[in-house]
Amino acid sequence: MEQRGLGRLRLPGLLALLAALGVLVVQAALGRRRAQTPRISASRNQNLWPLPVTVRTTPRLLYLSPGNFFFGHSPTSKAGPSCAVLQEAFRRKMELQKLEVSVIMDPECDSFPSITSDESCEYLCHGNRLFTKLLVTDSRARSLETFSQLIYQHSSGTFTANESNIVDSPRFPHRGILIDTSRHFLPIKTILKTLDAMAFNKFNVLHWHIVDDQSFPYQSITFPELSNKGSYSLSHVYTPNDVRTVIEYARFRGIRVLPEFDSPGHTASWGKGQKDVLTPCYHSREPSGTFGPINPILNSTYSFLSKLFKEISTVFPDKFIHLGGDEVDFHCWYETLLTTPLHPFLKPLALEVGVEVVLDMISAMKKTSIVWQEVFDDEGKLTPGTVVQVWKKRNFHMKLRKITAAGFPVIISAPWYLDLISYGEDWTGYYLVEPLNFAGTPEQKQLVIGGEACIWGEYVDATNLTPRLWPRASAVGERLWSHQDVTDLEDAYRRLIRHRCRMVGRGIAAQPLLPGYCEHEGRM
């Protein structure tokens, strides 16, 4: 049975109160130091998701009671009051009273998060009945999420937390959610809500599969006809401003936005607004009227792709661009090549060259490419450093071994296709996947940079995305964040039930895990 959820932090009310009082007091310096906890206990871990590396709590209850509110930065902190990411995180999490906060932030605080961002974090919360002090060392506010999970609201309305200290860092640096805005358009509101939920689960990559066969909602500045003609309608479009909104909202939550412009297959919608970009298919040497993948034998294709990816590499600040490359129907390409003056032996060359040219393009833009596993399977030469994403479930551990043996970094999504649904408690299956359970050297294991839970859009839109994604994706979140040994299902159940109710209380319509209730569920 689901437990009563945590009392929801009444942020808006407190925020208003604080604004009225004008309380923003910079506190005295408190340097980085190790925690000294008088007694050690792990009894309150039942509220945490994902489980941190080390949590020490004592039975001492600290009252975060109404009254003065202290919210500030250490003068010795490299991150000052100008560190907007932290300011925002405080606004979201820390609107509690009588709470003195000291922070040491990573100097890259306000920059975009990256695969090399230091996500290790620590906090120490101590004090007495009159005074609570929180010392945070953190570049992405991850420890503030953890701290917020340890806060209780008593029936009296008082917020309390046990004296506690956490030291934490993620197991994998790439922890993503894939959303698909081509099969169904997702309103910006839904994407931002997803980013909220991602932050609650310490995910750090939004893999935005933004275009596909069905529609092209990305409004390109260079090629506006792509969305003018290729979107479902002119109100099913992401304007440059929409894209900026998503990227900025993500940045404030320590989340990277990884754009995927899948090619050369999955591009039917591209052909509507861009002449000659697709390969005309032939039937018995006559054009059949249908189109195949991106046409690799025209110069215009490369000129178009170069300009488009140039724009994309500017619009999306992330170091990575996902180029897709999955499920290419080669049949049409071969047929077409038969009708061109190209000599037969040039055929495979044209295909390979096509992909290589694009990979080189991305490389020249100082970006790193991510591709689906077929590109590794089909092509001999992948630019070194290209990341391969494994999505086919069958024998995926074998595939991990092969790709890492060839020296390529890899992202796993094969066991985590959350759009595939079934009756009952399927989260345990996602939870018990061990990403590194393949034969390989430590160097090979090191090449597994993380994984992604994918919620493809064939049967998913704004009406059902959130309950279908959460808390099932939370299982993946803990697998990618927490230690390899965190596999106790019974313990995970207890914590996930609470975590799910906490998400519900925070406005995320996460579906139930089993019969029961949450204390705060009326807002759904």
Added chain:
Amino acid sequence: MEQRGLGRLRLPGLLALLAALGVLVVQAALGRRRAQTPRISASRNQNLWPLPVTVRTTPRLLYLSPGNFFFGHSPTSKAGPSCAVLQEAFRRKMELQKLEVSVIMDPECDSFPSITSDESCEYLCHGNRLFTKLLVTDSRARSLETFSQLIYQHSSGTFTANESNIVDSPRFPHRGILIDTSRHFLPIKTILKTLDAMAFNKFNVLHWHIVDDQSFPYQSITFPELSNKGSYSLSHVYTPNDVRTVIEYARFRGIRVLPEFDSPGHTASWGKGQKDVLTPCYHSREPSGTFGPINPILNSTYSFLSKLFKEISTVFPDKFIHLGGDEVDFHCWYETLLTTPLHPFLKPLALEVGVEVVLDMISAMKKTSIVWQEVFDDEGKLTPGTVVQVWKKRNFHMKLRKITAAGFPVIISAPWYLDLISYGEDWTGYYLVEPLNFAGTPEQKQLVIGGEACIWGEYVDATNLTPRLWPRASAVGERLWSHQDVTDLEDAYRRLIRHRCRMVGRGIAAQPLLPGYCEHEGRM
């Protein structure tokens, strides 16, 4: 690809306008008459769900343009302005301008809907460019729903409808949705939203499985401890006022509320607030500390049940009460009986008598009982007229044959357990079920009074109920309303896609059927 949805009727805006103008004009009498349509066409059926018996439309477009609004009753109509059900239905559907409406309503208009309510309906919508006249013969506003499905909003904002005439009636009188508020509590808002969606799909029974093992949210006036102790929490309770709200909201939509108080199994939550009502289980002749079904050998049980069902029969106006009777664990009963002074030969008698006594109770209250199929299987003597609900999918057509051969009316839900989910387009499976596809006489077929789509609550609450239920339940809705021959999947696809978008436009978060979009989906 999903089509653009219909323009949503801007009800709130129009309502405000009408209130400002004070336009409520009673029109001249127009008697009941048969439609005379100048030309016949079925081209606009693609907007209708479920498909009516007869639809005749002509290409003539009638403009429902801004300006005067005529909204009234025929003086010869048996239903006058006092018929609140119709007034409300008009408010919901007919806030269109320049629309003259004449209505002949069933004299039972404002009474509670019942299994014998005449649901046949007809309307004729004709006129010219300046004037539109709608003649309605209808007791439950079903034809107004149909008419609203034929209204288009042009890009100019003007509402139009083709000249049209429908004559309609349902195939089965019992068309239900089962909701389960015990495994998870559903807020009243969610239940009302479900009633809205039911009306859009011409369902007429809300089967409210209100209590079960997990919780007892029904606040009894006679036995308040049942919910005080047996609910998840005191905020997870349906007060008498909540129940009245649901019944009244349903009545205005021509929907019956059928309460189910499942016993003697599925009653664990009853034991928390009512002493001795459950059978104590024994292990090796010692009490095991656990409890089984309702205790059939204590007089206090029958006195309690009699008072409880007396209250229920008053609170819920429907002629039927669902008594459950499924999945009873007889083991505990037998064990207990071994420890009582009852002679072994009395054991089966006690069990049978228990059920019979309750059935007789309900009968004495002038109500009809509905029971799950196990009661038919396990018991020799069922009170004649007791309705049997078939829920086990395996060989359910065989079971229908047996039950109807024994002369009992039957409700089918076996093939329509919508809480069981799978990837992809499972609605077609629900759609293609033929309820009367069993060997039996016409009299037996006549005993099939309808069916129910069930959305059991183990994994369903307010976060995911609506998208999981709709439009999958719409498939069941058409099966139970429309003619047996309406089985063309391609045609159903076209109509259901539009119907789904229409529901989305009306604020029902019905999930998508396949890749595509709706014109109005931003509100989700």
